[in-house]
Amino acid sequence: MLKIENLKVNYGGIEAVKGISFEVDEGSIVTLIGANGAGKSTTLRTIAGLVKPASGTVSFMDEDITNKKANEIVAKGITLVPEGRRVFPDLTVIENLRVGAYLRKDDLTEDIKWVYSLFPRLEERSWQAAGTLSGGEQQMLAVGRALMSRPKLMMMDEPSLGLAPLVVKGIFDIIKEINKQGVTILLIEQNANMALHTADMGYVLETGRITLSGPGKELLKDEAVKKAYLGK
Amino acid sequence: MDFLSDNLPYILSGISVGGQYALIAIGYTMVYGILRLINFAHGDVFMVAGLMMVYLSSWAPLYVTIPLVIILTVLLGFIIERAAYKPLRSSPRMSIMISAIGVSYLLQNISLYITGGLNKNYPSIPWISDTITIGTAVTKRVTVITPILTIVLVVALVILIKHTKIGMAMRAVSRDFETSQLMGIKVDSVISYTFIIGSLLAAIGSILYFTNYPGVVPNSGAMPGLKAFVAAVFGGIGSIPGAVVGAFIIGICENIIKGLDTMLVTSGIIKNPLGLATFSDAFTFALLIIILIVKPTGLFGEKKTDKV
Numbered sequence: 282m283l284k285i286e287n288l289k290v291n292y293g294g295i296e297a298v299k300g301i302s303f304e305v306d307e308g309s310i311v312t313l314i315g316a317n318g319a320g321k322s323t324t325l326r327t328i329a330g331l332v333k334p335a336s337g338t339v340s341f342m343d344e345d346i347t348n349k350k351a352n353e354i355v356a357k358g359i360t361l362v363p364e365g366r367r368v369f370p371d372l373t374v375i376e377n378l379r380v381g382a383y384l385r386k387d388d389l390t391e392d393i394k395w396v397y398s399l400f401p402r403l404e405e406r407s408w409q410a411a412g413t414l415s416g417g418e419q420q421m422l423a424v425g426r427a428l429m430s431r432p433k434l435m436m437m438d439e440p441s442l443g444l445a446p447l448v449v450k451g452i453f454d455i456i457k458e459i460n461k462q463g464v465t466i467l468l469i470e471q472n473a474n475m476a477l478h479t480a481d482m483g484y485v486l487e488t489g490r491i492t493l494s495g496p497g498k499e500l501l502k503d504e505a506v507k508k509a510y511l512g513k
Numbered sequence: 514m515d516f517l518s519d520n521l522p523y524i525l526s527g528i529s530v531g532g533q534y535a536l537i538a539i540g541y542t543m544v545y546g547i548l549r550l551i552n553f554a555h556g557d558v559f560m561v562a563g564l565m566m567v568y569l570s571s572w573a574p575l576y577v578t579i580p581l582v583i584i585l586t587v588l589l590g591f592i593i594e595r596a597a598y599k600p601l602r603s604s605p606r607m608s609i610m611i612s613a614i615g616v617s618y619l620l621q622n623i624s625l626y627i628t629g630g631l632n633k634n635y636p637s638i639p640w641i642s643d644t645i646t647i648g649t650a651v652t653k654r655v656t657v658i659t660p661i662l663t664i665v666l667v668v669a670l671v672i673l674i675k676h677t678k679i680g681m682a683m684r685a686v687s688r689d690f691e692t693s694q695l696m697g698i699k700v701d702s703v704i705s706y707t708f709i710i711g712s713l714l715a716a717i718g719s720i721l722y723f724t725n726y727p728g729v730v731p732n733s734g735a736m737p738g739l740k741a742f743v744a745a746v747f748g749g750i751g752s753i754p755g756a757v758v759g760a761f762i763i764g765i766c767e768n769i770i771k772g773l774d775t776m777l778v779t780s781g782i783i784k785n786p787l788g789l790a791t792f793s794d795a796f797t798f799a800l801l802i803i804i805l806i807v808k809p810t811g812l813f814g815e816k817k818t819d820k821v
Contacts, residue, residue, distance in 0.1 A: 331691060351694035360695070367692040369685050380685050383678070384697035430697065 282307040282465055283328070283359075283434055288337035290320070290327050297323040299489035300337065305434065305482075310456070310466040312476040312497065314510055315486035321469040322364055324486070325436050328467075329361040330354040341434070356384055358433035362440060366423040370412025374403055377411050377422055381429030389429070396425035399455055417448035424455065428464070435459065436467045441475060453479050473510035477501045485510075518649035519779055523772030524765065525647065529656040529725070531764025532663035536718030537741035538748070538756035539670065540590075540711030546751040547687045547707050549606060553613040554593055556738015557620035558712055562586040562719035563635065563729040564624055570636040579638075583716040590712025591705055599701065624731035632728040642724050655724045660761075662721070666714060667757050674753070679706060687751075736794070740767075743801045749811030758812060763800065767793040 283305040290298040298320040305311045313321050326332045328339055330351035339347045341357055349357070368377050378396060382389050397404040400421040406414060411422055420440055427435055437456070441449040453475055460466050470476035477483050480497035485506060493506065500506050537559055544552045565585055569578045597616045601609040641655045674680035686693045686703045693700055722737060723729055741756075744763045748755025770793040774786040804811060 329695060331694065351691075352697045352699055355695065355697035363692055363695060367689060369688050369692070371688060372681070372684060376681055380681055380693075380696050380698075383682065426696075 282342060283467065284338075284340045285324075285328070286338045286340075288324070288327065288339065289335045290323050290332060291335050292323045292332060296335075297489055298327070298334075301486070301489070301491045303484050303491060303494070305465060305467050307433075307465055308460075308463070309481040310460050310468065310479055311482045311484070312468045312470060312480035313484050313486050314470055314473040314476055316509075317471070318488070319486040320489040321486055322438055325361060325438050325467070325469060328354075328436065329359065331361075352384070355430055358431070360427040360430050360432040360435050362423045362427045362435065362437045364438035364442065366416075366419045368411040368414070368419050368422050368426065370410060372411055373408050374411055374414070374422060375407045377426050378403075378429050381426035382431075384430065392429055392431070396428055399428075399458065400425055417444050417451070420444060420448075420452060421455075424452075424459075428459065432464060434465045434467060436469075438469055439471060440468070441470060441472045449475060473506070474501075477506075520769070520772055520776055521648055522650040522652065523768045525650055525652055525656050526725075527765035527768030528761065529659040529721075529764070530768060531761035532659035533718045533722040534737065534741045534744050534764050535663050535757045535760035536666070536714045536721070537737060538744040538760045539667070539753055540715050541742050542745040542748070542750055542753060542756040543683075543707050543711050545745070547683065547704055548598070548609070550598065550609055550613065551742070552711075553610070554597075554616035554620060555711065555715065556734035556741070557617050557624075558586060558590055558593070558734070559715045559719045559722075559738060560729065560731065560734025561589060561620055561624065562716045563723045563733060564628065564633060564731075566720065566723070567633040567635060567729055575636065575638055578636075579720065582720070583713060586716035586719070587709050587712045590708040590715070594705060594708040599704075621731045621734075628729075628731060630731065632730050634728045635723040635726065638720070638724055641721075653725065655721055659721045662717070663757070666717070667753070670710065670714075671753060679703070683707065740797050743797050746801060747804050747811055749814030752811070752813040755811055755813030763797055766800070767796055770796050 286302050287300050288298055288302070289296065289300050301324065313324065315321050323332060327334050330349050330353065334347065338345055341359060346354055346357060369380065372380065375393065378393055379389060382392065402418055403421055403425060406418065411419065414422060440452050444452065449472065456466060456468065457479060468476055468480065477497040477500050483495065483497045483500045484491050485493040485500070493500065493503065537555065540555045541552060544550055562582055566578060566582045569581055573581070593616055597612045598609055601612055641653070641658055643654045644651060645654050645657070647657070674683060682693070682698045682703050683706065685696065685698060686700055690700050740763055741760060744759035745756040747763065748757070748759030771790045773789045777783045778786055808814070
């Protein structure tokens with residue numbers, strides 16, 4: 282579904298991504314794990330069209346989308362839940378959902394119902410300004426907002442960042458649920474344990490290069506991964 | 514009762530000037546809200562709208578000229594943004610501010626070249642320039658129309674921002690460019706819309722304002738532009754209701770000061786006029802200094818509700 286080939290990205294004057302290739306199959310959950318500064322966020326931001334790559338290609342459903350703008354990429358069915366959630370604080374919860382469906386012209390009632398069924402907490406807070414929500418609720422809203430564009434592929438940048446362990450578990454349960462309902466997931470995480478347990482396929486990113494790859498369950502058993510990312 | 518009848522003319526013209534400032538101030542505050550840019554050229558766009566009216570009205574009847582002036586002013590605002598601000602989108606904020614100052618002088622100098630620096634008589638627009646009497650005050654009809662039209666336009670604008678899709682996009686973009694792009698919003702078009710609305714209101718403001726004055730010169734935009742800017746800061750820059758309230762307060766206060774001598778003399782407090790009218794402009798800027806000291810965010814300044 283998504284195919285990255287030999288992608289190189291310069292970011293802030295350094296080569297943050299040094300030629301990586303990987304694939305995301307339709308219907309799967311794929312994770313990129315790695316330490317801070319490994320180039321995970323840059324990779325997602327490049328796919329989303331926020332950053333232009335130096336070289337390499339990104340193709341989605343057999344179409345080259347390498348140099349498309351962010352708003353064109355959303356229209357193709359790729360959405361990014363950004364790091365730090367980035368909900369619009371002055372907009373109400375329901376307005377945040379509506380803005381997530383900005384490119385759609387059809388009726389949103391069903392989709393809003395769907396998001397509220399995934400996150401009942403959001404329905405209670407429907408008319409509240411998003412800035413007044415707790416961190417966990419904001420993460421739910423950021424996911425709900427992304428779903429409103431009816432994505433084929435949802436990319437998530439550190440959804441567990443700064444959340445309590447119980448909330449993190451809730452978020453990962455929802456990710457699996459969304460995936461079951463037909464949305465392909467590309468997830469990057471520092472919480473490698475959680476991410477690898479959830480993912481069908483995992484890639485380990487180290488200073489801009491992919492050093493290991495394999496099914497999530499296998500990477501969990503890998504000695505190097507255990508040492509570096511699982512603290513065992 | 515005497516007091517009211519003596520001072521009614523000043524209060525009326527204060528409300529009217531306040532409305533005109535408000536229409537300009539909205540342009541400042543909206544652009545600031547989205548780009549964090551003080552658009553120094555805005556007052557000059559207002560002046561150019563006045564000059565276009567002068568020149569076009571000698572070619573065509575007013576029912577053609579008025580809509581044409583509004584359309585051309587909107588186009589001017591749009592072009593200024595695309596040519597002078599958009600290329601600097603990712604540059605430091607200081608660069609784009611300098612570009613704004615450059616555009617301001619460019620418009621003034623082009624106007625100077627075209628007019629030769631002479632005062633150009635503003636056409637008198639029938640009906641709105643008619644003289645009417647309200648109570649004891651004799652004034653032009655525009656004095657009454659301005660505040661009403663201003664309120665109507667502001668209400669329409671607030672509805673646009675609160676309840677339409679483009680309004681929602683404007684509010685989103687004003688907080689976060691990048692996430693807005695991720696939603697599929699074309700940030701550049703939203704910014705263009707902001708300039709279009711600002712210029713549209715400035716064009717209407719210009720028609721109402723210059724009707725009260727004998728003519729237009731190349732720096733006619735400077736003073737009303739500056740005062741509208743102060744009004745926007747006073748109300749809390751970035752806030753539309755703030756800009757409107759600020760503009761009315763400044764308009765009314767400066768006109769009361771203009772009439773203060775007469776007021777004091779007729780009420781017997783002083784014998785000879787003190788020449789206080791001279792200080793009416795100074796008042797505006799004194800107010801700016803006070804507000805910056807006492808409440809730097811202005812009356813309705815943006816509250817920060819972010820939770821990180």
